[in-house]
Amino acid sequence: MKTSEPAYLIRRIADAWIAADETFSQFYELEPAKELEPQRPPDLPGVEPVQAPFFLYEPLIGHQAPQLGILGIPYSGGTSMFDSSVAGLAHALRAESWKKVLYPSLKESGNSSLYDIGSGRRLLETVAMQDWGTCLMDEANADTDRDIPYKRGLGAALNHALDQQALLCCIGGDHSITHAVLQMMPKSPDRRRVLVQFDAHHDCGIDAIHQEHPSHSNFVRHLLEEGTVAAVVQIGLRGLRSADQMYSHPGLIQISAEHMTPERVSQVLNEVRLRYDADSAYLTFDLDSLDPGSFPYVDFPIAAGPTWQNIRDCVIAALEVPICYQGMDMVEGQGVPSDQHIPGQYELALRMWVYMMDGIDRNRRRFELSACTDAAREGILSGAGASMKLDLKEV
Ligand SMILES: [Mn+2]
Structure with missing residues (x-):
């Protein structure tokens, strides 16, 4: 035996x-033993640590520092839906995740992983991740009434991610959080970043009264017009719009729900990467991109969405494109009234989040490896550990 x-x-x-x-x-x-004790989450101003982290998983002190940090942003001030519960999404996903425990590995950094018995894949096995907690809504700290109340927590988490060479993975909240994350994310002036967005809506709305305020329905137009991103690739769009609801911009590239395939996503993202000389990307996933039959718990569902498998495969394809992702988020799912009665469809949202984390970590490792190879080729590896670390960020 x-x-x-x-x-x-x-x-x-x-x-x-x-x-x-x-x-x-x-x-x-x-x-x-000391090295088998849990690594505590970082002490971030404006962020409340959670009692029970995602997947009840805590890396061990003997493990490497986490390279994916999960942050909840329970904000619904950017949606037009009265009484929206989208601030509760991060908690709902976290509570759903407690049903699938990840155990820390004793041998090396990593964990017992998750199996998707539908696809036969094993996910997250080597991912060094940590739940950093939930942003506090800090109205008193907002400088003006237009300021976002989670600025302090998000800023602290972005700084910590930069210090640790980790990627920040946010869970909203309404879709306006993507605007805040991209605006606050450190970026040198000559960088060209692409936003990869899964969504049923184009989020480029024009509204004669409110258009100066970035919201969940217009933030993409703001990002393009401010130049925060060089281009936006939207995947999964569908439904009827009146003429005044349409928007075009040279940097706005769209793949509709009817035309999305993993091959098309790879092809378009590779073209955009070359055309805009893009050197980094950010992934945002709006849960209304899923068909309402698969996931109905969004404020503005649009029917006739693609299959779950197609969207999942397109997300994997987007993360396999040779462009360095620097963060991601999932947004617009509603909260749940009780942790004891989470509708079964939330498992699907969580499953997508797991594929996103698995995919972004593969992307991260690919760029880490190629940065090491490039550094070795340029002969700057010897005795330059600290500067090499910095170079990795610059891929
Ligand atoms: Mn959206």
Whole structure:
């Protein structure tokens, strides 16, 4: 019989810490040890740490520093829907995730992973991630009434991500948070960033009264007109619009729901990368891009959406394009009235989030590796650990 050995730490009960082997068929008692204690989330001003993190997962002190940081932004001040509950999405997904526990690996940084038994894929296995908590809504700290109340927390999380060479993964909130994240994200003036957006709507609305305020329905127009991004690629658009609801801009590229395939997404993103000489990207996923039959819990559903598998494969394709993603978000899902009664469709939203995290981490590792290769080629690797780290950010 094959011998097994402890692979994952599954519980800490007083002085008896329990481990399991790779297949969870044998269990072991471990001596408590410093390197097996959990890494606490960073102490970020304006961010409240959570009691129970995503997937109940905490990396160990002996693991590498987290490279994906998850941040909840429970903000609904940018939506036109009266009484919207979209501020509750991050909590709803977190509560849904507690049903799928990730156990920290004892051997190296990493975890027991998640299996998608539909696709046969194993996800998140080597991803070093950490739940950083939830932005506080800090009305008193907003400089003017137009200022966003989560600015302090988001700014602290972006700075921490930069310090740690980590990617910030935000969960909204309404779609206006994408505008704030992209505006506050550090970017040198000569950088050309592309926004990759999955959405049923184009979010370029024109409204004679409110158009000066970036909102969930017009933030893309603001990003393009301010020049915060060089181009926006929208995927999954559908439905009827009147003439005054249409918008065009040289930097706005659209792939409708009817025409989206992984091949088309790769082709268009590669063309945009070359045409705009883009050197980085940001991914945003509006849950209304899913068909309302798959996920009805959005404020502005549009029917006849693509299949879940098609959207998932297009997200994977977008993250496989050779362009360096610097962050991502998921937005516009509604909150749930009770953690005990989360509708089954939230599993689908969480599943998409898992594919997004898995995909962005593969993208990150690909650029980390190629940066190392480039650095080695240029002969700057020797004794230049710190400066090499900085160079990675500049890919
Ligand atoms: Mn949207």
